[in-house]
Amino acid sequence: MFSFKFTNITIFSNRSYFQIYGCALNQGYTSCEQLIESVRQANVHNCAAADVEFAVAVYVHPYMNNILSVWISVSQLLRKRM
Template structure:
């Protein structure tokens, strides 16, 4: 992320990162069907921040191209193991801009 934004500081929001880490196992258990429910819960925890979940390839979304002076980022990763060396990997990257 920081390399993709060489002219802008990349600040990480640790509170949001911690919150996202709590949601990833729930998304795994529900097969990704948590949808709007988890977004509303997350929004209520984060207050005045706007959250953009990233569900496609990170770079292709351009999430790193947010140039607002107060932008912060949060990243959480969850890996759930299954038999036969199968891993389910969940990545949640958000850009937050205080409104």
């Protein structure tokens, strides 16, 4: 039904090199500000590591009567120390 396009596939084939933390949020669309606040409350962006990377994916599913269901996936990737 929906797909995510990843630009760096090596992340998933080399999972042993990364610690991956994140969450998926689903809610109805009311405003961009409300969606941004939901992402902030998830607190995935709060990381003090210097080498952290982030990934975001968004999917919007339309329903009748101008109703939108918004899925947001937010992740942080930390390189493991070897």
